[in-house]
Amino acid sequence: MKHYDAIVIGGGHNGLVHAAYLAKAGRQVLVLERRHTVGGATITEEIHPGFKFLIGSYLISLLRPQVIQELELAKHGLELLPLESTLVPLTNGDYLADWPDHDMTRRELLRHSRRDAETYEEFSLTMRRLSLAMKPLLDLFPPDPTSLAPRDIEQMARIKGVLGHMQRKDFHTLCRLCTMSIADFLDEWFETQPLKAIKCTSGIIGTFMGVRSPGTGYVALHHYLGEIDGVRRSWAFPKGGTGAFAQSIANAAKAFGAEILENAPVHQVLIKHGAACGVVLEDGREFYADRVISNADAQRTFLKLVPKEHLPDDFLWDIQRFRSASPACKVNLALDGLPTFSAVPKGNEQLLRGSIEIAPSVDYLEQAYDDAKYGGWARKPFMDALIPSLLDPGMAPPGKHVMSLFVEYASSEIDWTPEKKAQFLEVVVDTLAEYSPDLKSKIIHKHIMTPHDIQEVFGITNGHIFHGELSLHQLLFLKPSPQWAQYKTPVRHLWMCGSSTHPGGCITGAPGRNAAMELLKDWSA
Amino acid sequence: MMLRLKTTPFHPRTEAIMQANQWRRWGGYSVASAYEMTHDREYLAMRNACALLDVSALYKYQITGPDAHAFLDRLVTRDISQMQPGGMAYTPWCDSRGKVVDDGTICRLDEGTFRLTAADPNYHWLEENAAGFEVVIEDVSEEIGTLALQGPCSREVLAEVFGDAIRELPFYGIIHLEDDLQVSRTGYSGDLGYEVWVPKQRALEIWDRIVEKGRRYALQPAGIWALDVARIEAGLIMLDVDYTPANKATTPAQASTPYELGLGWSVHLKKPHFVGKKALAREKAEGSALTLVGLEIDHDRLAQEHEKIGLPVHYPFVPWREIVPIFDEQQQVGYATCGSWSPTLKKYLALAQVKPGSSENLHVDIMVDRYRKRFDAKVKKLPFFNPPRKRG
Numbered sequence: 035m036k037h038y039d040a041i042v043i044g045g046g047h048n049g050l051v052h053a054a055y056l057a058k059a060g061r062q063v064l065v066l067e068r069r070h071t072v073g074g075a076t077i078t079e080e081i082h083p084g085f086k087f088l089i090g091s092y093l094i095s096l097l098r099p100q101v102i103q104e105l106e107l108a109k110h111g112l113e114l115l116p117l118e119s120t121l122v123p124l125t126n127g128d129y130l131a132d133w134p135d136h137d138m139t140r141r142e143l144l145r146h147s148r149r150d151a152e153t154y155e156e157f158s159l160t161m162r163r164l165s166l167a168m169k170p171l172l173d174l175f176p177p178d179p180t181s182l183a184p185r186d187i188e189q190m191a192r193i194k195g196v197l198g199h200m201q202r203k204d205f206h207t208l209c210r211l212c213t214m215s216i217a218d219f220l221d222e223w224f225e226t227q228p229l230k231a232i233k234c235t236s237g238i239i240g241t242f243m244g245v246r247s248p249g250t251g252y253v254a255l256h257h258y259l260g261e262i263d264g265v266r267r268s269w270a271f272p273k274g275g276t277g278a279f280a281q282s283i284a285n286a287a288k289a290f291g292a293e294i295l296e297n298a299p300v301h302q303v304l305i306k307h308g309a310a311c312g313v314v315l316e317d318g319r320e321f322y323a324d325r326v327i328s329n330a331d332a333q334r335t336f337l338k339l340v341p342k343e344h345l346p347d348d349f350l351w352d353i354q355r356f357r358s359a360s361p362a363c364k365v366n367l368a369l370d371g372l373p374t375f376s377a378v379p380k381g382n383e384q385l386l387r388g389s390i391e392i393a394p395s396v397d398y399l400e401q402a403y404d405d406a407k408y409g410g411w412a413r414k415p416f417m418d419a420l421i422p423s424l425l426d427p428g429m430a431p432p433g434k435h436v437m438s439l440f441v442e443y444a445s446s447e448i449d450w451t452p453e454k455k456a457q458f459l460e461v462v463v464d465t466l467a468e469y470s471p472d473l474k475s476k477i478i479h480k481h482i483m484t485p486h487d488i489q490e491v492f493g494i495t496n497g498h499i500f501h502g503e504l505s506l507h508q509l510l511f512l513k514p515s516p517q518w519a520q521y522k523t524p525v526r527h528l529w530m531c532g533s534s535t536h537p538g539g540c541i542t543g544a545p546g547r548n549a550a551m552e553l554l555k556d557w558s559a
Numbered sequence: 560m561m562l563r564l565k566t567t568p569f570h571p572r573t574e575a576i577m578q579a580n581q582w583r584r585w586g587g588y589s590v591a592s593a594y595e596m597t598h599d600r601e602y603l604a605m606r607n608a609c610a611l612l613d614v615s616a617l618y619k620y621q622i623t624g625p626d627a628h629a630f631l632d633r634l635v636t637r638d639i640s641q642m643q644p645g646g647m648a649y650t651p652w653c654d655s656r657g658k659v660v661d662d663g664t665i666c667r668l669d670e671g672t673f674r675l676t677a678a679d680p681n682y683h684w685l686e687e688n689a690a691g692f693e694v695v696i697e698d699v700s701e702e703i704g705t706l707a708l709q710g711p712c713s714r715e716v717l718a719e720v721f722g723d724a725i726r727e728l729p730f731y732g733i734i735h736l737e738d739d740l741q742v743s744r745t746g747y748s749g750d751l752g753y754e755v756w757v758p759k760q761r762a763l764e765i766w767d768r769i770v771e772k773g774r775r776y777a778l779q780p781a782g783i784w785a786l787d788v789a790r791i792e793a794g795l796i797m798l799d800v801d802y803t804p805a806n807k808a809t810t811p812a813q814a815s816t817p818y819e820l821g822l823g824w825s826v827h828l829k830k831p832h833f834v835g836k837k838a839l840a841r842e843k844a845e846g847s848a849l850t851l852v853g854l855e856i857d858h859d860r861l862a863q864e865h866e867k868i869g870l871p872v873h874y875p876f877v878p879w880r881e882i883v884p885i886f887d888e889q890q891q892v893g894y895a896t897c898g899s900w901s902p903t904l905k906k907y908l909a910l911a912q913v914k915p916g917s918s919e920n921l922h923v924d925i926m927v928d929r930y931r932k933r934f935d936a937k938v939k940k941l942p943f944f945n946p947p948r949k950r951g
C-alpha cells in the first residue's frame with residue numbers, strides 16, 4: 035500500500051490550496067473528500083437542470099493574490115469578474131447606490147446627505163489605511179504573545195514592524211473599530227440610514243451577532259481586507275461560480291502531482307505512539323502518511339475524527355466551547371426572466387449587475403438579529419443578493435436567470451424540519467418580493483440551504499460559514515485554542531489548514547497556504 | 560441615461576463649439592481639454608487677445624453669519640483679518656500638521672458674506688473647523704457658473720459687456736454687477752484676467768454677451784490644456800498634480816506644507832491662532848524638507864540628441880503631469896510634477912520640488928527614441944512669466 039508524505043482530510047478550497055503547496059514542494063499528497071466533488075463551501079451545483087446554483091459561497095475578495103500567482107490559478111481556469119456596484123433598494127421606492135465611479139457615487143450620496151458625501155471619502159481612505167496596515171497579518175502565523183520561543187518573538191517583532199508604520203490616529207481608530215459594534219462606529223461617520231445600513235452589513239456577514247453587538251467592527255474590517263487587482267474592498271464573481279474556482283485549485287494541485295480521492299469520508303485519524311500516521315475511511319479503507327492535515331473545522335476534527343484520549347482536557351474544553359452557532363442561510367432561485375426592482379429607475383438597470391442588498395436601515399438589521407437570537411428566524415431578513423447570470427451567461431439557459439441570496443438571520447438551533455425550511459423560504463421570497471413585485475411570477479425553482487443543510491452537505495459544524503465565529507475571543511493566537519493557533523495540534527504530526535485557523539473564514543486560501551508554509555518549515559527543521 | 564458626468568451651466572454652448580470631442584473630467588464634470596483640434600490658438604489667445612474658460616467645476620462655498628470673518632481667518636494660513644468688502648485673496652489652508660488641505664480664493668462679497676473656492680470638496684472640512692463659530696456654510700458650487708476671461712484684451716471686452724466699473728477693479732478685487740453677479744480680477748493664467756460669477760440661470764446669457772463683445776478682440780474659448788500651459792508659465796500649483804491634499808494622502812510624507820509648495824509668503828505666523836500654525840512655526844524655524852522650484856530643461860540639447868540619430872525632437876505642447884525624478888551630480892534630490900513647452904518663452908519648463916539648498920544645476924532623464932539620456936535642468940525663479948499688465 036502506498037505511503038504518502040501527507041494526507042489532507044477534506045477538499046475544501048483551503049485543503050486544496052494546502053495540498054497544492056505541499057505537492058509543489060515535492061511532497062506526495064493525497065486529498066480525501068467526503069463528497070462526490072471537491073470544493074467544500076466553494077461549490078457550484080446544477081440543482082435544477084440548466085441552472086447553476088451557488089449553494090455555498092458566491093463572491094471572492096479576500097483570496098490572497100499570492101495564491102493565484104503561485105499556484106497559477108489563471109492557467110488552471112480561474113477567471114474573476116469584478117462586481118461594479120451595490121444597490122440598496124428602499125421601501126419608500128428610493129434607492130442608494132454605490133456606483134462603479136467615484137464622481138457618480140459622490141453625486142448619489144449628495145442626493146441623500148451632503149455631509150455623508152464628503153465624509154465618505156475620509157471614511158474610505160481611513161478604512162483603506164487600516165486594511166493596508168492589517169493585511170500583512172493575513173499571511174503570517176499568529177505569534178503567541180506569552181511565549182518566549184524565538185519564532186514567536188521574531189513574529190511579534192514583525193507584527194510590531196507592520197503596525198509601527200501606522201499613524202497614531204489610525205492605530206487608535208483600529209483599536210476602537212475592533213472592539214466596537216459596527217453600528218456605533220458608523221454612527222460616528224454618517225447620518226444617512228441606508229448608507230450606515232449597507233456599511234453595517236460587512237460586520238454581520240456570517241456572524242451570529244447584531245450590528246449593535248461589540249465585535250462586529252472587527253468582522254467588518256475582515257471584509258475590508260480583500261482586493262481584486264489591487265482594488266481594495268472589491269468583490270468578484272468567479273466565472274462558473276465558486277465551484278469553478280475550486281476546480282482551478284484542484285487542477286493546480288493535480289498538476290503539481292497531488293492525488294485527489296472523492297467519495298472518501300474519513301472516519302478517524304489513526305494515531306500511533308501519540309503521532310498521527312494515517313486515516314481510516316468510513317468504508318474501512320486505510321491510508322497512511324507522515325503527516326495528516328485536517329481541512330475540516332476544529333470541532334469536527336477534534337470532537338469527531340480524533341479519539342478523545344489523545345487530546346488534553348483543556349484543549350478539548352476550548353474546542354467544545356468554540357463559538358460556532360450560525361445565522362446564515364443560502365437561497366437560490368431559478369428565474370424565467372430578469373426580475374424588476376421598483377426602486378431602480380428606468381435606464382439604471384445596470385445596477386442589477388452588482389450586489390443587491392436588502393438592508394434599508396440599521397434598525398432593520400438589528401431587528402432581524404433580535405428575531406433570531408433566541409433560536410428563531412428574522413421575520414424580515416437581511417439579504418445579500420446577486421444575479422450571477424448577468425455576469426456569466428453560462429450560469430443559466432439563454433434568457434433565464436439565477437439569483438443567489440445570502441440570508442440572515444435564521445438560527446442553527448432551530449429544529450429544521452422540511453416544513454420549517456419551506457416556511458422560512460417563503461419568508462425570504464415574500465421579503466424580496468416587496469422590492470421586486472414580479473419576482474414570484476418568474477420563479478421556476480427555489481432552493482434553500484439552512485444552517486442545518488450547510489452542516490449536513492458541507493460537513494461544517496453548525497453550518498457556520500467561517501468554521502466558527504470571527505470574534506475577538508477566538509482570533510489570532512486564540513484561534514482555535516491558545517497555544518494551538520499555529521496550525522499544529524496537540525497530536526504530533528496532525529495539523530490544521532481550514533478556516534478555524536488564522537486568519538479564519540472566507541475564500542482566502544490563507545489558512546491553507548500559511549499552514550503549508552509552517553508545515554514545510556517544520557518538516558525540514 | 561443616468562450614468563453621465565455632470566455638465567456645467569455653460570455646457571450647451573461649450574458642446575456646440577467642441578470640434579474633436581476632447582472632453583476630460585474635472586471635479587465630477589465633463590469639461591473641455593481643448594475645443595479646437597489642438598490647443599495652440601486657445602493658448603495664444605490667452606497671451607495675445609483673450610481666452611474664455613469655463614471654470615464652473617471649482618467648488619464654491621458661501622459663508623455667512625456673525626463669525627464668518629473670524630472663522631475664515633482662523634481656517635486659512637494667510638492673514639485676511641483686514642479684508643474689506645470687495646476684497647479677495649488667494650490662500651492655502653492646512654490641517655493641524657501644517658499639511659495643505661486645499662488652496663483657493665476667499666472673497667468678501669459684503670459685510671457678512673464670504674465665498675471660498677476650492678479644487679476639492681471641502682464642505683465637511685469647513686463644518687468640522689467651524690465648531691464654536693456662529694456661521695452658516697452653504698455649498699453653492701452648483702448654483703454658480705464661473706467663466707474666466709484671461710488675457711491682455713480681457714479688460715476691454717468686459718468693460719464693453721458690463722461698463723466702465725470693470726476698469727476700476729484692482730488686482731484681486733471683486734464687484735457686484737447687475738443685481739446678481741460678480742466680476743473679480745483673478746484667474747489662473749498669470750496674466751491680466753477676470754472671473755465672472757453668475758447664477759446658473761443666467762449662464763448662457765452671460766456667455767453669449769461676452770462672446771458677442773469679444774468678437775472684435777479675437778476672443779477664443781479655451782480648454783484646460785491651454786490653461787495648464789499658462790499656469791505652469793505663471794508657476795501656479797495645482798491640487799492633485801503638484802501636491803496631494805492632506806486628507807487624500809495615505810502617509811504624512813505624501814502631503815505637502817505651504818512652505819514646500821512655494822506658498823510660504825501666504826503663511827502669516829504673526830496672526831493669532833490658525834489651523835496648522837504650531838506645526839508651520841516649527842517648520843519655519845527648523846526648515847522644510849522640500850521647496851518648489853521652476854526648472855528649465857535643456858531643450859536645445861534634447862533636439863541635438865534627436866538630430867544625431869536622425870529624428871525630429873518632440874515638443875511637449877500638451878503639459879505632462881507625472882512624478883519625474885530630478886538629480887544633482889550624485890543622487891535624486893527631488894521630483895518634477897508637471898512640465899510643458901512654453902510657446903511664449905520658447906523654453907521647456909517644469910515645476911519641481913527639491914531639497915532646499917540643492918544645486919541650481921540639476922538633471923532630468925528623458926527618453927531619446929528608445930534610450931534614456933540625462934539632460935540639464937536649471938533652477939529658475941518663479942514665475943517664469945509675469946507680465947506687468949497682470950497687475951497694471
Ligand SMILES: Cc1cc2nc3c(=O)[nH]c(=O)nc-3n(C[C@H](O)[C@H](O)[C@H](O)COP(=O)(O)OP(=O)(O)OC[C@H]3O[C@@H](n4cnc5c(N)ncnc54)[C@H](O)[C@@H]3O)c2cc1C
Nearest residue numbers: 044046047048068074075091092093300499533539540541
Ligand atoms: C452559504 C455560504 C456562503 C458563503 N459565502 C461566501 C462568499 O461569498 N465569499 C467568501 O469569501 N466566503 C463565503 N463563505 C465562507 C467560505 O465559503 C468558507 O469560509 C470557506 O469556503 C471555507 O473553506 P475551507 O476550505 O476552510 O472549508 P470547507 O469549504 O468547509 O471545506 C472543508 C471540506 O472538508 C470536507 N470534510 C469534512 N469532514 C470530512 C471528513 N470527515 N472526511 C473527508 N472530508 C471531510 C468537507 O466536505 C469540505 O469539502 C460562505 C460560506 C457559506 C457556507
